Amino acid sequence: MIRSLPNSPLYKAGYRLYALLFFIFLLIPLIAVVVLAFNDSNFIALPWKGFTLDWFFANNNERIGLFADENLVQSIWISVQTAFAMALFSTAIGTIAALLFEQEKFRFKGLLYFFAIAPLVIPGVILGISILLSSTYVGGILETKYGIDAEFFSPGFWLVVFGQFSFGATYVMLLVSARLKKFDPTLEEAALSLKATRLQSIWYVTVPFLKPAIIGAFVVAFLMSFSNFNTTIFLVGSDPTLPVDLYSRIKFSSTPVLNAVSFVIVLFITVVAVINLILNRNK
Amino acid sequence: MGNILEIKDLSKHFDDFIAVDQVTLNVKEGEFVSILGPSGCGKTTLLRIIAGFLKESVGDIFIRDESMKGISPEDRPVNIVFQSLALFPMMDVYENVAFGLKRKKLSKEEVAERVNDMLTRVGLLGFEKKRINELSGGQKQRVAIARSLVMKPSILLLDEPLSALDRKLREHMKVELKELQREIGTTFIYITHDQSEALVMSDRVAVMNKGFLEQVDTPHNLYNHPRTGFVAGFVGENNKFIITDKSDDTITTDGGWELTKPGLDFVPTVMFMRPEAFILQPDEHMQDVVRFEPTIKTILFDGANTKMSVMLKSGDEILISLPQNAKFQGLKEGDTIQIGVAYDNIKCYKE
Amino acid sequence: MKSSKKAFYFLIIPVLLWLILLIIIPHIDLFVSSFKAENDAGVMVWSLSNYASFFQDQIYWLTFVNTAVYAIGVTILAFVVTFPIAFYLTKVVSRKYASFLMLLLLIPLWIGELVTIYGWVIILGDHGVINEFLIWIGVIDTPFRLLYTNVSMTIGLLYMSMLFMIIPVMTTLESLDDSMIEAASDLGASKWTIFRRIIIPHAMPGITNGAIIVFMLVIGDYVAPNILGGKSSLWFTEQIYNQFLMTFNWNTGAAFGFLLLMLSSAVIWMALKLSGQKLDKVGQ
Numbered sequence: 001m002i003r004s005l006p007n008s009p010l011y012k013a014g015y016r017l018y019a020l021l022f023f024i025f026l027l028i029p030l031i032a033v034v035v036l037a038f039n040d041s042n043f044i045a046l047p048w049k050g051f052t053l054d055w056f057f058a059n060n061n062e063r064i065g066l067f068a069d070e071n072l073v074q075s076i077w078i079s080v081q082t083a084f085a086m087a088l089f090s091t092a093i094g095t096i097a098a099l100l101f102e103q104e105k106f107r108f109k110g111l112l113y114f115f116a117i118a119p120l121v122i123p124g125v126i127l128g129i130s131i132l133l134s135s136t137y138v139g140g141i142l143e144t145k146y147g148i149d150a151e152f153f154s155p156g157f158w159l160v161v162f163g164q165f166s167f168g169a170t171y172v173m174l175l176v177s178a179r180l181k182k183f184d185p186t187l188e189e190a191a192l193s194l195k196a197t198r199l200q201s202i203w204y205v206t207v208p209f210l211k212p213a214i215i216g217a218f219v220v221a222f223l224m225s226f227s228n229f230n231t232t233i234f235l236v237g238s239d240p241t242l243p244v245d246l247y248s249r250i251k252f253s254s255t256p257v258l259n260a261v262s263f264v265i266v267l268f269i270t271v272v273a274v275i276n277l278i279l280n281r282n283k
Numbered sequence: 284m285g286n287i288l289e290i291k292d293l294s295k296h297f298d299d300f301i302a303v304d305q306v307t308l309n310v311k312e313g314e315f316v317s318i319l320g321p322s323g324c325g326k327t328t329l330l331r332i333i334a335g336f337l338k339e340s341v342g343d344i345f346i347r348d349e350s351m352k353g354i355s356p357e358d359r360p361v362n363i364v365f366q367s368l369a370l371f372p373m374m375d376v377y378e379n380v381a382f383g384l385k386r387k388k389l390s391k392e393e394v395a396e397r398v399n400d401m402l403t404r405v406g407l408l409g410f411e412k413k414r415i416n417e418l419s420g421g422q423k424q425r426v427a428i429a430r431s432l433v434m435k436p437s438i439l440l441l442d443e444p445l446s447a448l449d450r451k452l453r454e455h456m457k458v459e460l461k462e463l464q465r466e467i468g469t470t471f472i473y474i475t476h477d478q479s480e481a482l483v484m485s486d487r488v489a490v491m492n493k494g495f496l497e498q499v500d501t502p503h504n505l506y507n508h509p510r511t512g513f514v515a516g517f518v519g520e521n522n523k524f525i526i527t528d529k530s531d532d533t534i535t536t537d538g539g540w541e542l543t544k545p546g547l548d549f550v551p552t553v554m555f556m557r558p559e560a561f562i563l564q565p566d567e568h569m570q571d572v573v574r575f576e577p578t579i580k581t582i583l584f585d586g587a588n589t590k591m592s593v594m595l596k597s598g599d600e601i602l603i604s605l606p607q608n609a610k611f612q613g614l615k616e617g618d619t620i621q622i623g624v625a626y627d628n629i630k631c632y633k634e
Numbered sequence: 635m636k637s638s639k640k641a642f643y644f645l646i647i648p649v650l651l652w653l654i655l656l657i658i659i660p661h662i663d664l665f666v667s668s669f670k671a672e673n674d675a676g677v678m679v680w681s682l683s684n685y686a687s688f689f690q691d692q693i694y695w696l697t698f699v700n701t702a703v704y705a706i707g708v709t710i711l712a713f714v715v716t717f718p719i720a721f722y723l724t725k726v727v728s729r730k731y732a733s734f735l736m737l738l739l740l741i742p743l744w745i746g747e748l749v750t751i752y753g754w755v756i757i758l759g760d761h762g763v764i765n766e767f768l769i770w771i772g773v774i775d776t777p778f779r780l781l782y783t784n785v786s787m788t789i790g791l792l793y794m795s796m797l798f799m800i801i802p803v804m805t806t807l808e809s810l811d812d813s814m815i816e817a818a819s820d821l822g823a824s825k826w827t828i829f830r831r832i833i834i835p836h837a838m839p840g841i842t843n844g845a846i847i848v849f850m851l852v853i854g855d856y857v858a859p860n861i862l863g864g865k866s867s868l869w870f871t872e873q874i875y876n877q878f879l880m881t882f883n884w885n886t887g888a889a890f891g892f893l894l895l896m897l898s899s900a901v902i903w904m905a906l907k908l909s910g911q912k913l914d915k916v917g918q
Contacts, residue, residue: 019722022715023735026742029753029793032763036756045756046766093652100645115653121846121902122895123854125871129878129891130660133667166656189336190369192356194383194434197637199644204382208373227746229857230871234878246748250755250861259756262749269744273737280733355636 030266036256037263044254055260066260075245076261082157082241083225086164090221093165094172095214099202101173102180117174119167124230131163132234156237163235164225171224172217179213180206219272286345287312287470288333288438293342295328295494302328304494305342310438310472315464317473317481320491321517326474327366329491330440333472334363346437362431363440366447368423370415376402376426377411383434401433404463421452428460432467441473445480457483478518482506490514512632515555522601524554526631534631540597542573544629551631556624558590559604563611565623572623577601579618593622661895668889684889694890697868702897704869705852708791712799712848713841715792720803721833725812736804743797747857751790754862758786782864790858795851799844806840807833842909846902853898870894 036045040052042062059068066072101113119127132155139153152158183206191201207214229243236244242261249258288310295303302325310316318326331337333344335356344351346360362383371379377398384394402408405425410418418426424444431439445453445460461484464471475481481488482502489499490513498510509515516523528535532545534554544554565572577593582605589605591614603622605611614620671681688694723732742750757763760777768774780786810833818828834841859869874894877887 015718015722015726018718022719023738025793026738026796028763029750029757030742030745032756033749033753043761045759045761046763047761093648096645097649097652100649104642104645106642106646112649112653115657116649118657121850121898123850123871123898125854125856125874126664126891126895126898127660129874129887130664131656132878133884133888134660134663137663162656166652169652184367184369186365186367186369187371189356190363190365190371191382192336193334193361193363194386194430195357196382196386197357198641199637200386202641205371205373223744227744227748229747230854233856233875243746243748246752247857247861250748250752258752262745262752265745265749266741269741272744273741277734277737355638357637 030262033259033262034266037259039256039259041256044256044258055256063255064257066257066264069257072245072257072261075240075242078157078239079226079242082160082164083222085161086168086225087218087221089161089165090168090172091214091218094169094217094221095176095207095210097169097173098176098180098210099206102177117170119170122167124167124228125234127166128163128231128234131159131166131231135159154237155235157239159235159237160232160241163231164228167231168221168224172221175217175220176210176213179210183209219276223269223272285311287314287347288472289345289348290333291343291345293329293332293344294340295325295332295337296340301494303332303339306491306494306496308489308496308499310470312437312470313468314486315461315471315473315484317475317485317488318491319475319478319481319488319518321476324491325494326476326491327442328494330363330442330472330474333438334361334440335359360437361440362434362436362438364427364431364442364444366442366444368427368444368447370423370427370430372415374415375411376407376413376415376418379415379426380430380433382430397433401429404432404466405429420448421456424448424456428463432463432469436469438470438472441471443475445475446477453480460484482518488518490517492517509555509630512553512555512634515630515632516553520558520602521555522558524556524599526551526554536597536599538595538597538599540575540595540599542575542629544573544626544631546626547631549633552634553632555630555632556601556628558602560624560628561601561603562623562625563603563605564621569623571626573626573629574621574623576619576621579614579616579620582614582616593620664888664892664895667885668892670885672885684886685893687886688889688893693868694873697873698870698893698897700868701853701870704788704791705849708788708795708852709799709845709848711788711792712795713845716796716800717803717837717841720800720807720837723800724804724807725810739797739800742793747794747855750793751857751861754786754790754793755781758789758862781862784863784867787859787863787867787869790862791852791855794855794858795848798847798851799841802840802843802847803837804840806837810836839909842905846905849901849905850898853894 036048037055038051038053039046039048040050040054041047054063054065056065057067058065097116101109101116135153139150142148142150142153152162187205187209188201191205192198196204227243228241229247232241233244233247240248242265246258246261249255286309288308290306290308293303293306294301304325306329308316318329320326328337332339333351335351335354335358351359371382374382380398380401381394384397389397398411399408402410405428407422407425407429410422410426415423415426427444428441445456448456457480460471464484473481473484482505485502487499487501488505490497490505492513498505498514500508500510505514505518509518512523515521524540525537526534527537529547529550532543532547533541534544534547534551535541536554562569562572565574575595577595579591580594580600581592583590583592587607589607590602591605593601593603595601601622605614668684669680669682670678671683673679673681688698723735727735755762758780759765760779760781762780764780765774765777768778769776814832814836815828818832823831854871856869856871856875859867860872860875863869870890871894874887874890877883877890
């Protein structure tokens with residue numbers, strides 16, 4: 001069982017084996033994808049036919065590598081933009097929400113808080129379709145009654161951003177709240193007594209204190225947006241995000257370029273994780 | 284009139300008790316006034332009401348003849364030094380002290396001028412770039428005060444600012460604060476439970492107990508002419524006795540000690556005598572003196588502050604100052620000694 | 635205006651906009667839309683036909699039930715598979731090693747469903763890692779059908795929900811005092827007894843939280859059942875997807891969505907009631 005209890009070597013070995021198997025189970029899809037990104041073959045899986053960088057760089061009749069595939073590169077870029085915009089909104093509103101619920105008193109606060117954490121327990125699919133329904137409805141009215149061509153309200157970049165932001169703000173709010181709870185309230189009182197307005201005291205005193213949490217939350221929101229499918233699929237227009245593009249390719253036209261893309265994503269995330277580890281070690 | 288602060292009949296009720304009970308207090312400009320009382324007496328509550336962080340239930344506060352009803356902290360001409368100091372950890376010394384000035388949208392040069400002037404006054408010139416966690420307790424103290432004083436408030440409120448410091452530093456800061464206040468001339472309202480702080484620094488002291496102001500007076504009067512039993516027992520050291528009986532000019536303690544105290548027109552319940560009020564081996568011709576001959580129980584040596592604990596036949600125990608001169612050098616525990624105390628130094632109260 | 639009032643409006647207005655426009659109104663619309671349908675004249679009217687077709691068409695409610703049952707199964711499976719690991723990371727391994735392993739757990743989460751599910755396609759496919767390996771060592775001659783089965787779908791669902799069971803469980807296990815286990819052992823309790831009577835009860839809040847999140851993620855998942863499941867995989871979220879993006883029967887889709895939401899909420903409410911907790915969970 002635990003370290004301090006005596007355990008038979010068989011038990012210990014068995015446990016360790018189980019843990020090992022588990023982590024193999026965890027990592028094997030990633031390893032497979034990463035390795036096969038360099039497979040000199042026109043098919044996504046085995047057998048292994050030699051090492052090549054074709055699936056990254058080739059641009060010929062047979063093979064179109066990642067960097068030559070305009071659509072794929074475009075969808076990566078769209079994902080980056082979407083994630084950035086969504087993270088920006090989520091961090092801003094999520095932080096404001098954290099301040100609101102931790103520091104203000106008002107009627108119906110409990111009810112409002114319920115709605116604020118609702119996205120945690122509502123499946124992404126539902127968030128997606130409900131936003132699609134209501135925005136189409138509003139967009140339709142704007143067009144027919146007022147003749148306004150409301151781009152925001154039909155599937156496209158901004159609808160995806162707002163759809164993802166609907167739950168992104170919740171996660172940011174929770175992350176920032178955790179840090180806000182540790183804030184010494186007399187610091188704000190000191191600022192007020194020094195004639196700062198409440199907004200100034202929030203900006204100059206509270207927000208700098210929250211900075212680490214805000215930055216962390218931004219990164220979390222960015223990653224959540226980048227990898228999101230369930231909500232995004234209903235809100236995309238003609239320009240797909242990377243997950244949506246990958247989905248249609250996996251279903252209908254898979255070439256090893258998918259391995260190459262996956263490799264890039266795995267690399268990117270691993271780098272982010274390592275940076276995160278180093279930063280946390282320094283604390 | 285010239286009162287910079289007028290508190291009129293101020294009360295604060297919470298659900299189950301009264302924190303501040305009909306407090307009336309007038310403070311003149313430039314005064315150093317302390318509010319002295321034990322923990323939980325309501326002094327911090329009163330301070331927060333003056334600062335604007337808490338709303339009064341009844342009554343009003345006037346600063347320079349203007350009512351402060353409904354005015355939020357950032358709009359009142361007061362500044363407060365918190366007990367925890369509340370220095371901003373993410374800013375250095377300069378930014379902390381400059382914080383309030385920057386909110387007033389002064390020019391960069393003016394801010395720099397006033398900050399440097401104030402840092403010089405508190406002896407921290409050169410510390411501008413230091414981070415808060417690099418400072419000692421006394422230095423943090425001074426930054427907190429500088430930060431508030433640089434705002435040139437009408438009134439500076441201080442909430443037990445010296446409580447976190449060690450004894451020697453506290454003694455030093457008492458003098459520093461007093462001199463700083465004299466020099467700058469700002470009205471100080473100082474909250475403390477330490478009566479020696481209050482007595483040393485203040486022009487006047489308001490003694491507070493259970494939300495109520497027992498006496499507002501100069502330190503000298505509080506010490507020598509306490510008006511209630513609470514003040515007598517709280518300010519300075521004092522011997523307290525319970526009085527159970529009075530007939531004519533004789534009062535009796537609960538230990539059975541009978542003594543003469545003429546001129547009382549009420550039946551007292553407590554009696555106080557200061558340790559230094561006792562006369563050792565009084566001359567036989569002295570008038571208006573109560574005499575008794577107790578046994579010395581313990582001698583508590585403390586340099587100039589030495590006292591001895593003596594016991595009467597009635598069982599009452601009294602703490603008496605023992606001057607450290609050659610005359611009383613030979614006294615030891617177990618000896619009996621003649622003691623006298625003047626009628627005037629016997630303070631009686633009806634609690 | 636007092637600065638504190640001004641600040642209050644500054645804080646509450648964006649939050650109200652967020653919640654009203656993106657959460658409250660859309661879900662009201664979802665509810666309302668599910669009760670509308672086109673009548674024979676092509677006009678939108680109030681109707682229960684969307685719900686009627688759900689109950690009447692066997693494939694719909696069968697899929698619904700299948701999804702719910704599967705989700706419960708995956709949740710239990712997630713618990714069984716990951717609990718030893720959660721315990722391992724909190725109680726057995728040293729701190730440093732544990733935080734490294736935790737990071738390893740987070741990486742697949744950040745990489746996203748698409749890539750990880752795709753990875754499983756590569757592994758389970760006819761020319762996938764497993765099959766090629768088995769052929770290579772000579773155990774089988776022709777590829778074994780692994781992909782597009784319920785097994786592969788279950789693996790995919792399990793894979794993407796494991797982490798959400800581990801984290802809450804780890805959080806509660808961390809607060810379990812080692813000395814309690816030692817004391818029980820000292821009093822002669824067997825490992826199984828300690829597990830049943832001390833560890834599990836203590837970890838219950840975490841297990842409940844984890845189960846809620848896993849259940850909700852699984853019933854709402856699309857990618858794993860769609861890519862890894864076969865044609866016979868009955869998955870309700872696919873039905874919703876079809877209504878919205880294939881047949882454009884948005885109102886029927888809304889009804890289905892609403893039913894899914896009700897299922898999810900009902901299970902969550904029940905789980906919370908059973909464990910006596912409130913809706914105060916932290917995401918990460």
